[in-house]
Amino acid sequence: MASRYMPHIGMVALASQQYLAIALIYSAIPVILRANGASLQLVGLYSTAFFAFTISFLWAPIVDRWSLNRLGLRRSWILLTQVAATTALTVMAFLNPKTDFVQVFLVSLALASVAATQRIATLGYITEALDSAERPFGATLLGWGRVIGHVIGGAIFLQLIEIIGWRPALLGLALLVAVFAVWVFAIPEPLPFKAQSRSPQRLSIFRRNTGLWTTAALIAPGVAGIALAFAMVQLRLVDLGFATADIGWIGAIANVLTYTIIAPLTTVILARVAPHRGLIWGCAILAIGFGAFAIMDRYVNVRVSAVASVGIVFSALAVQHVTFTNWFLALARPGKAGTDVTFLTSAMSAFALAGFAVSGFIAARFGYRVTLILPSLGYALSGLIAAGFAANLMPPRVA
Numbered sequence: 001m002a003s004r005y006m007p008h009i010g011m012v013a014l015a016s017q018q019y020l021a022i023a024l025i026y027s028a029i030p031v032i033l034r035a036n037g038a039s040l041q042l043v044g045l046y047s048t049a050f051f052a053f054t055i056s057f058l059w060a061p062i063v064d065r066w067s068l069n070r071l072g073l074r075r076s077w078i079l080l081t082q083v084a085a086t087t088a089l090t091v092m093a094f095l096n097p098k099t100d101f102v103q104v105f106l107v108s109l110a111l112a113s114v115a116a117t118q119r120i121a122t123l124g125y126i127t128e129a130l131d132s133a134e135r136p137f138g139a140t141l142l143g144w145g146r147v148i149g150h151v152i153g154g155a156i157f158l159q160l161i162e163i164i165g166w167r168p169a170l171l172g173l174a175l176l177v178a179v180f181a182v183w184v185f186a187i188p189e190p191l192p193f194k195a196q197s198r199s200p201q202r203l204s205i206f207r208r209n210t211g212l213w214t215t216a217a218l219i220a221p222g223v224a225g226i227a228l229a230f231a232m233v234q235l236r237l238v239d240l241g242f243a244t245a246d247i248g249w250i251g252a253i254a255n256v257l258t259y260t261i262i263a264p265l266t267t268v269i270l271a272r273v274a275p276h277r278g279l280i281w282g283c284a285i286l287a288i289g290f291g292a293f294a295i296m297d298r299y300v301n302v303r304v305s306a307v308a309s310v311g312i313v314f315s316a317l318a319v320q321h322v323t324f325t326n327w328f329l330a331l332a333r334p335g336k337a338g339t340d341v342t343f344l345t346s347a348m349s350a351f352a353l354a355g356f357a358v359s360g361f362i363a364a365r366f367g368y369r370v371t372l373i374l375p376s377l378g379y380a381l382s383g384l385i386a387a388g389f390a391a392n393l394m395p396p397r398v399a
Helices: 002-035 040-058 060-065 073-093 101-129 132-164 166-185 210-239 244-270 275-299 302-331 337-366 370-393
Strands: none
Touching: 002 040, 002 073, 002 101, 002 132, 002 166, 002 210, 002 244, 040 060, 040 101, 040 210, 040 337, 060 073, 060 101, 060 337, 073 101, 073 166, 101 132, 101 337, 132 166, 132 244, 132 302, 210 244, 210 275, 210 302, 210 337, 210 370, 244 275, 244 302, 275 302, 275 370, 302 337, 302 370, 337 370
């Protein structure tokens, strides 16, 4: 019985390691930079370290096709990326975040590239290890891994810095990532898909798969809007005088609660409706939620509202993660799941990168409240586009 659920446990563990590195980049380091006097514009530009996620579709076909060792296609790539992540964290430990901004940025870019590559292999693993009925559950498992990674890479890391300092904290994270690598040997390699012909479909993602391109277009407004809000939501707490460790724990608690309540509820709903309908309803609910909160923000104590905004941003990310991932997995072609889903997640990263890059300039010019209005407009537009096109793109459901 335990072996039956080992792949599910492994998915959570692998996603935890992957998002530990991501949380370090998007949650912990920006807070440290802002606390040390970095401008909003500079912190916003630092988030472009996620550029690797934007272009990861370029090497996704390689990860989808060539195995590196006897562990198999998916597990061999996951092991390699875990070793590389351990190395990057060790290098970062010997940098000074106060003075070595460029070096920290470059190592963060390398770490993001490693995490993006692991995501390709992990998404391929989930698509091949789970049948269509289990995929909403698989998206939730990824979400739980995301929560664990965020708590460790964000809250615990910020707390450790206050207690033992930058270098010991990062070396501890590097050791933890190395320990996570053990899970690769505990999970089975999914059965490979044997394609009838490889060569005719190599460029299909660019020439014939209009469903992927249309999906990328329809998610753009919502993703850019939530990225803009996410980039600034914790920096607002810094400006209000919250301690860095407290900011980390506020984000961690919000993440845990949303993936304990919101994500499972979203999973239950998605299991009962067609993926395209879930996409439409998810965007509609998020648009209304952010619009209502932006109005309430004017009449609530600023510190209370700032903390609450962390909760609504993470709730939106949970709904978006489960809804969009379920949709992406439904569109993926057999044998090319890593490539197809990575193309869509790369598109998400590109739109998020745009939101990150302009977030500091918008917040500095118009205030933090505007960063809560734009996600509402973005999700509303995504929902309208999905209502017009998503149903036509949905492949027939397999019994």
